[in-house]
Amino acid sequence: MHDMSHTVHHHAPPTSFIRKHIFSLDHKVIGKQYYGLALVAVLVGMVLSWIMRIHLGWTNYAIPGLHLLSSNGAPGNVMTPEYYLQLMTMHATIMVFFVLTTAPFAAFGNYFLPIQVGAEDMPFPHFNMMSFWVTFVAFLVLVASFFVGDGPTLGGWTQYAPLSAVGAVGGPGEGMGVVLWAASIAIFCVGQLLGSLNFITTTLDMRTRGMSLWRLPLSAWAWFITSCMGLTAFAVLMPACILLILDHVAGTSFFVPSNLVINDQLQPHSGGSTLLWQHLFWFFGHPEVYIAIVPGMGIVSHVLITNMRKPMLSHRVMVYSMGALAVLSYMVYGHHMFVSGMNPVSSLAFSFPTLIITIPSTIIVLIWLGSLYGAKLRINTASLFALGFVSMFISGGVSGFFLAQPSIDIMLHATYFVVGHFHMVMGVAAMFGIFAGTYFWFPKIFGRMMNETLGKVHFWLSFVGTYCIFMPFHYLGMAGNVRRYQAFVIEYMQPLIPVHRFITVAALVTGAAQFIFLYNLIHSRFWGKPATDNPWQATSLEWSTPTTPPPHNNFGDKLPVVYHDPYQYGVESSTGDYLMQASPEQVKTAYDEA
Amino acid sequence: MGKFFAVTIVVIAIASAIPILRHTWWMAPDISTHGAPIDEQMSETMAEAGISFLASQIILALFIWKFSSSRPSDPIKSFPGGAKAMVWAAFLLVGTEVLALGVFGVKAWANVYFAPPAANAMPVQVQAGQFAFYFRYPGPDGTFGPLHPDLISESNANFYGIDVDHDQDSKDDIVTAEMAIPVNREIHLLMHAKDVGHSFFVPELRVQQDFVPGLDLSMHFTATKIGRYEIVCTQLCGLGHYNMKAYLSVMSQEDFDNWLKKQAAMQ
Numbered sequence: 001m002h003d004m005s006h007t008v009h010h011h012a013p014p015t016s017f018i019r020k021h022i023f024s025l026d027h028k029v030i031g032k033q034y035y036g037l038a039l040v041a042v043l044v045g046m047v048l049s050w051i052m053r054i055h056l057g058w059t060n061y062a063i064p065g066l067h068l069l070s071s072n073g074a075p076g077n078v079m080t081p082e083y084y085l086q087l088m089t090m091h092a093t094i095m096v097f098f099v100l101t102t103a104p105f106a107a108f109g110n111y112f113l114p115i116q117v118g119a120e121d122m123p124f125p126h127f128n129m130m131s132f133w134v135t136f137v138a139f140l141v142l143v144a145s146f147f148v149g150d151g152p153t154l155g156g157w158t159q160y161a162p163l164s165a166v167g168a169v170g171g172p173g174e175g176m177g178v179v180l181w182a183a184s185i186a187i188f189c190v191g192q193l194l195g196s197l198n199f200i201t202t203t204l205d206m207r208t209r210g211m212s213l214w215r216l217p218l219s220a221w222a223w224f225i226t227s228c229m230g231l232t233a234f235a236v237l238m239p240a241c242i243l244l245i246l247d248h249v250a251g252t253s254f255f256v257p258s259n260l261v262i263n264d265q266l267q268p269h270s271g272g273s274t275l276l277w278q279h280l281f282w283f284f285g286h287p288e289v290y291i292a293i294v295p296g297m298g299i300v301s302h303v304l305i306t307n308m309r310k311p312m313l314s315h316r317v318m319v320y321s322m323g324a325l326a327v328l329s330y331m332v333y334g335h336h337m338f339v340s341g342m343n344p345v346s347s348l349a350f351s352f353p354t355l356i357i358t359i360p361s362t363i364i365v366l367i368w369l370g371s372l373y374g375a376k377l378r379i380n381t382a383s384l385f386a387l388g389f390v391s392m393f394i395s396g397g398v399s400g401f402f403l404a405q406p407s408i409d410i411m412l413h414a415t416y417f418v419v420g421h422f423h424m425v426m427g428v429a430a431m432f433g434i435f436a437g438t439y440f441w442f443p444k445i446f447g448r449m450m451n452e453t454l455g456k457v458h459f460w461l462s463f464v465g466t467y468c469i470f471m472p473f474h475y476l477g478m479a480g481n482v483r484r485y486q487a488f489v490i491e492y493m494q495p496l497i498p499v500h501r502f503i504t505v506a507a508l509v510t511g512a513a514q515f516i517f518l519y520n521l522i523h524s525r526f527w528g529k530p531a532t533d534n535p536w537q538a539t540s541l542e543w544s545t546p547t548t549p550p551p552h553n554n555f556g557d558k559l560p561v562v563y564h565d566p567y568q569y570g571v572e573s574s575t576g577d578y579l580m581q582a583s584p585e586q587v588k589t590a591y592d593e594a
Numbered sequence: 595m596g597k598f599f600a601v602t603i604v605v606i607a608i609a610s611a612i613p614i615l616r617h618t619w620w621m622a623p624d625i626s627t628h629g630a631p632i633d634e635q636m637s638e639t640m641a642e643a644g645i646s647f648l649a650s651q652i653i654l655a656l657f658i659w660k661f662s663s664s665r666p667s668d669p670i671k672s673f674p675g676g677a678k679a680m681v682w683a684a685f686l687l688v689g690t691e692v693l694a695l696g697v698f699g700v701k702a703w704a705n706v707y708f709a710p711p712a713a714n715a716m717p718v719q720v721q722a723g724q725f726a727f728y729f730r731y732p733g734p735d736g737t738f739g740p741l742h743p744d745l746i747s748e749s750n751a752n753f754y755g756i757d758v759d760h761d762q763d764s765k766d767d768i769v770t771a772e773m774a775i776p777v778n779r780e781i782h783l784l785m786h787a788k789d790v791g792h793s794f795f796v797p798e799l800r801v802q803q804d805f806v807p808g809l810d811l812s813m814h815f816t817a818t819k820i821g822r823y824e825i826v827c828t829q830l831c832g833l834g835h836y837n838m839k840a841y842l843s844v845m846s847q848e849d850f851d852n853w854l855k856k857q858a859a860m861q
Contacts, residue, residue, distance in 0.1 A: 257808025374671025
């Protein structure tokens with residue numbers, strides 16, 4: 001920990017429009033830019049899911065205007081089988097990388113991590129700026145594949161080889177589409193590596209006086225743990241994508257074995273391994289699940305504590321549990337490969353840590369539940385979404401019990417059960433974390449309150465709607481409904497079509513409800529009720545800034561000094577039932593752990 | 595609103611559990627000799643996961659109901675036992691669950707993957723390619739002829755790349771588009787991928803296994819019920835993935851012998 005209480009200026013406030021709003025070095029602007037990118041990405045991803053859902057419910061239904069997106073992909077506004085797969089791949093890639101990774105981690109983390117540790121910025125502002133713009137370029141490269149050659153790749157976000165590596169002969173989008181996909185993801189990795197580096201150094205080196213590691217709020221801990229995962233996971237995915245590109249453009253065969261025959265043509269490849277791709281991909285892929293959800297856990301804990309008016313049962317147990325998730329996330333990745341042809345002994349070796357990872361997850365849930373006991377719970381949109389997150393995380397978590405076991409996985413692998421599981425636990429739960437964070441921190445970011453009534457309508461439609469969409473996915477999976485099918489022509493799947501139609505209607509309604517959020521966001525940004533510096537009576541440093549929104553260097557001329565643990569609620573202080581971290585006032589507290 | 599939220603959570607939790615309890619949408623009935631432990635494992639996991647799910651959601655709802663209406667003057671209370679109780683509970687409850695599921699799960703998995711096929715198991719080869727399965731029976735000599743990928747030709751109906759002119763073992767091989775097997779006879783399935791990754795999934799047989807290009811795998815099973823079932827592909831293999839299927843006919847030994855003779859005559 002450094003003595004940072006003296007005034008330090010890494011960079012003066014910018015004056016030009018470009019430096020202020022576009023190529024900004026300010027972590028707060030970069031955080032907002034990440035949020036904006038995630039917002040655009042989530043809208044694209046959601047519209048894609050609507051188109052897919054309509055197609056799955058009513059396969060021959062002509063969706064007005066769809067041919068404008070691709071005249072080949074949707075002649076007469078009806079999707080071709082391959083175009084369904086192409087849109088599915090783009091939906092997943094956009095959501096996983098550009099929404100679930102960028103919003104809870106890069107957006108909120110960028111804005112609030114430096115403020116929560118009491119710093120005026122991150123240590124490498126230029127790297128920080130680069131990380132956003134590199135991510136932006138990655139998004140453009142991905143979206144470009146809609147308009148190049150025969151469209152985006154159809155291989156799914158997992159891009160299993162050799163389909164992804166044999167080139168155009170594999171099907172539409174498997175040539176240039178895959179190259180653009182892999183290039184986009186490799187570029188994305190660069191952005192996340194730069195970001196992770198900044199997050200780690202910010203947490204370790206930029207803490208203000210008095211801010212010991214144990215005094216960091218849970219949100220800051222979550223971003224720190226996530227950045228440690230990011231640094232190792234993206235460092236594996238990036239070379240994997242580069243090797244995949246080389247298989248396309250340089251005549252290598254990293255992922256393609258010999259003697260493959262496609263369209264009666266013997267392929268000019270030899271010596272590669274198809275399972276190598278799966279190992280590299282999932283070594284990244286499983287930590288990625290936690291990269292998406294751990295920031296949500298931190299944000300939700302932070303929001304819940306403020307609205308419960310009491311700290312978690314144990315700050316340290318929460319931190320250790322999130323840390324355990326991060327460490328274990330690297331040892332469980334093989335559970336994606338139980339039926340992949342991997343050695344069956346390895347399947348068992350991956351099964352045990354997968355079952356064991358349930359223990360830290362359960363501890364986290366029990367701490368949330370136990371902390372609710374005896375709380376003075378405030379119900380507002382932020383806390384509703386935070387509690388919704390807990391409910392959704394439980395629902396998505398218990399289905400993990402099934403998928404952790406190879407013998408049951410025989411029945412559920414590649415079915416809608418898996419789709420239901422991951423949408424609930426890392427999709428919807430993470431989205432609820434983003435919403436909780438948005439409603440909670442919006443007043444600090446923009447100096448205005450969001451509309452609570454609209455917020456609650458948004459919450460109710462989203463909460464009930466997402467259960468209506470994703471719970472039936474589990475039933476479909478139990479009945480053997482295979483995922484990644486554009487139509488259900490298999491006889492035993494045809495009786496399941498009414499369930500798909502129900503899901504489609506629920507998805508359209510729930511999706512439409514998100515426009516209430518969008519309206520609320522935009523309207524409140526300009527016309528919302530002005531916010532005070534600390535509207536929720538919260539304790540952490542982001543609520544101690546001299547102005548709202550915070551000034552360019554966050555804390556004005558003098559960095560704050562921290563005197564307390566992050567969550568001094570339920571105390572009797574001069575301010576009420578809480579004591580801010582930066583307040584020198586001393587009160588008796590039952591919760592001093594550090 | 596807190597109380598309304600609590601009720602909503604309970605209603606959703608119970609409504610979610612009803613189709614599971616009623617088996618409204620459930621696994622197809624098992625027709626294999628190895629499936630019983632898998633089904634048992636599924637039921638036990640469902641019971642344990644179901645109880646965890648309902649208990650957690652109801653406790654969440656209960657606490658929201660009770661503590662969202664606290665008055666400002668109410669003192670803050672701490673959960674009896676504190677965090678230590680939670681950590682112990684997680685280790686004991688989940689730890690036991692993990693051990694139980696893990697140990698029984700190993701048994702179910704070992705039944706499928708660690709036991710070698712019986713010496714008299716009937717070999718059948720299956721080749722997966724975009725977007726069809728083809729099956730090969732070794733014929734009276736009991737031996738499969740070698741494969742020549744360069745000879746594969748859909749237009750000449752040489753799906754496997756068999757050279758009947760030069761390979762003695764290939765002369766009596768029988769290639770079919772439908773899979774037929776005799777009931778109550780162990781089958782040793784030899785899996786070969788022609789182009790990209792595919793998978794072999796027959797829910798009733800309790801088998802799912804990927805085809806891995808460059809790596810020939812095998813598995814074995816015994817079907818116990820005569821009938822016609824669907825083999826579907828579960829590994830995304832390209833634009834025709836959704837329609838990649840074949841039929842599996844489980845027949846009496848007599849019907850199977852006749853079927854095989856008929857197929858041999860058609861080669």
